[in-house]
Structure formats: C-alpha cells, structure tokens
Amino acid sequence: MEHSNNRRNFMATSIQSVGLAALGGMLWSGYADSVKASPLVLRPPGALAEKDFLAACIKCGLCAEACVNRDTNVDKETGLQRPGTLQMAKGGDTLLIGTPFFVPTEIPCYMCEEIPCVPVCPSGALDMPSLLNEKQELDINKSSMGLAIVHKESCIAFWGIQCDACYRACPLLDVAITLEYQKNDRTGKHAFLLPVVQDSACTGCGLCEKACVTEEPAIFVLPNVVAKGKAGDHYVRGWDEKDQERVKNAISKETRTELSKKTANDYLNMEVEY
C-alpha cells in the first residue's frame, strides 16, 4: 500500500513538474520573443543585422560608456560633459532591455573618427571588421546604421522655399545628401534645391534629422531593413558589368505557368474580381 502511494506521488510530482516547466517555458519564450520584435531601432555603428545583434549583445554597456566619456563630448561653453548618443534600453522602452540604441532627434551619432564605441565591444555584436577600409583602418564612413529618407510632402525645399539645413548638417557634405536643381514652374523664375539622399554613402547618423527645421523632421533615419527594398537576382543591369557580378551565383530555376485557355476577348469583357 505504502509502495503504491509512493509511486503515485512520484508520478503526480513528475507530471506536475513537466507541466509547470512547459507552462513556464512557453510564457518565457513568448515574452522573450515579443521584446525582441522592435524593428524601428537604430543601433551603434558596425552592429550586426538586428536578429544576430540581439543574440550577440551581452548588454555590458561598454559602447554607451565609451560614447558618453569620449574626449570630444564636452559642452564648449560650460566645459561639462554632455549626454552620450548611445542609450541603454530600459524597461518601458519597448526594446530588448539592456541593448544600446540611439534616437537622432534627441542626440544623433556624431561619427567620431576613432569610433570609440566599437573596439570596446567584447562580444562581437559591434563588428569591427565591417568598419575597416582598404588600408585596414577604422573608417566611420563605412558604417550603415540606417538610411535617411526625405518625405517630399513635408520638406519645405520641395515647396520651393530655400532650405538646405540637412545638406549642410550632413558630415559627408555633398556626398551622402546632394542637391538637385529643378526649375520652379510655379514662379517661372526660381529654382528648387531638392535634397537627395545617396544610399551608397549615407551612414544613418541622423545629423540631418536633428537639423531639419520642420515641426516633425521631413528627413529621418530608418533602419536599413525598414528603409530598403531588394531587387533580387531576377533583375540585372545588363549594361553594367559590376552588376552582373552580383548575380553570378544566382541559381536558375525553370518555372512553368499554365497558359490561360480564355481568349483575350473573354478577359477584357470579364468583370473584375477582387
């Protein structure tokens, strides 16, 4: 009798433990999964792609400390230290807690030449090799934190008002943002000076967003995954040898689409179905 009770107890405890572990595991996974789903975030220079970055970042904060304590981060008037660009995500920031990020409208990335935030990263979440130029030197211009996007409808330069705040603020002056001249047909005698962001050069530092004069910035930095499309291997610039390099490893896949048996006449007279 005693023996069978023990066995029953053991079974009950085992099943309870498994059940609790499964419940806990699922709740935990669900929570962990939801806090990492925040694509609208700008990471420090050299950060791995967001998914890898979230796995790799050990949340030590050394990048943020290097950013705030750099020699150049001093208020020229008061001589006091300014707040740093990089913040560490806190509870309530709807970001993975403890990871570094920056908000250009608060403090943009000033693109320090020596990039103090990257070499201090011990885990490899900020990838130093991705920022090395041909001479194997750290080069902040190689970074790609995001891409600046111009919203034409709220950009006053597109209205015909003369403004080149973003163009002047850009650390890669006349390279990452260029001005395109267009005739203003409304007045017939003025020019539009339109800011155009060059994807190949823009680092996503956010100095343009900070400088923008409109109530809500008409130029703003979005993370690469949000801002950029991808043409894929199907489309190639046939006139560009370099572009053909891009697709040299593309795999051809033969697909067959069954021909429609309907005549063109049927198609034109058919009602549209949504």
Add this chain to the structure above:
Amino acid sequence: MSNIKYLLLRRSTQLGILFLYFAANAYGWNILAGTFGTSYLFASIPLSDPYTTLQVLATGFVLGADVLLGAAIITLFYMIVGGRAFCSWVCPINMVTDLANWLRRKFDLDKEEVNYRFLKRSARYWIMVLGLIVSALVGVAAFEVLSPITIMQRGIVFGFGMGAAVVLAIFLFDLFGVKNGWCGYLCPLGAAYSMIGSKSLVRVKHNHEICTNCMDCKVICPENQVLHMINKESISVTDAECTNCGRCIDVCNDNALKFGIRNFINGGNK
C-alpha cells in the same frame, strides 16, 4: 559591532563594486567598467558572467574571445575561492531581498512554517536549464530579458526606467510571498554559482563542542537547510547553496562558527 562584522563588510563590497560601475559611466573611471554581463578590471582584465555567456552561446552566436576568457576567469575564481559568494557579496538584489527578510523578521511574518507545494528549492536548477533552452529557441539570452540583477545594476549605472518595477516585484514577492523566494528558490544565476562553487575552498566551519544550540544561525540563514550539522557534528558547511554571507558567524554568540579553508585531505568536508 562584532555581530555585524561580515554584514558591514558585505555591504561595503556590494556598494563599492556598484559605485565603481557607476563611476565608469558617470566619470569615465577605468577601475571596473561595464556590467555583470561583461566588464573590464583596470581596462584590461575581462570578467564575464558564466551563465550569461552560456545563454549567448546557446543562441548559436560565437562570442568574442574576451567574453569567453572573462567567463573562464570568473568561473575559476568562484570555483576555487568564493563558492556562491557572488550572491551575498556582489549581487545588488541581495540588498533588496535582505531588506525584505529583515522586515519579515521585524514584523514576525514567518512565524508559521509554510510548506510551498509547488515551489521547491531545486526549482532554480530547472529554471537555469530552461533558460538555456529558451535562449536556444528564441535566439536571445533568455534570462537577461528579465533578470532583476542586471536590470538593477544597469538601473544604477544608466538609469532605471520601468525596470524599477521588476526590482520592486522581487521585494514584494520576498516580503509577502515566499521567504527568500527569489534567491532561495527561483534565481537561475544563483543556481549556476552554486554549481560552480560547490567545491570551493572558503567555507563556514562549525564547532559543535561549544555550540549551545540557540539556533540563532538557523533563524538568520537564508538557506538554512545547509546548516544541518548545527550542534551535531564539527564539520564545514559544504552544501553548494551556502552563499558564504557569514551572517551565521555574526549572530553566533558562542563562537561556534567561523570561516575556514575546507580540508580536502581528511575526508573533504571536515
């Protein structure tokens, strides 16, 4: 003062370490910079939390050499010297749970022995394993998402935000819920340090010849199951869950407890 000697030592160590971390960010000091995840001592010696390192490795990411070296240094330190000393000498949550415990004693909240059917002291080991599995499944270090330890530490260094709620929750859980609930039952980091330090050298030694069986040590001890030898045998406290906090030594009026080096040669637990 002799009955709070180790308590004062521990508080100064905890606060001193936290201040060095704070000063690294606030004043650019290079004595101890970073957070428990990874920090650098004198800008050169890496120190990494072994359990955090394991969680990141579980996601499949190959970590930088400094983190791995830092985890090895910390593991070796607690393996040889400290036992679970991280919990009582470094961890900032220890101050929160100790406060809850102190209030419990002041207001007689643990007069009645409660038997928690669903909560065993071994739960933390299962949570530790579960943390690694969830890290692998989701692709982020799972315990770091909600760890009150690093949330409190980063809170002090970089600012709390809503993270303070997690620390408050732990406090309330320990005060009104389960006695020593967080550190003694749930915390997977403590479980990891228990395993690392299970054979460490520094241990509390008991001399039962002079013990008067007043049981003050068992009342104060947050893991009092480790004090099973009191007034029975003159041996060291060798259970892995002992945090080497030294409170039992402080409260003992008979001098029957003191820190010593474990003697591995004569049986290992003497």
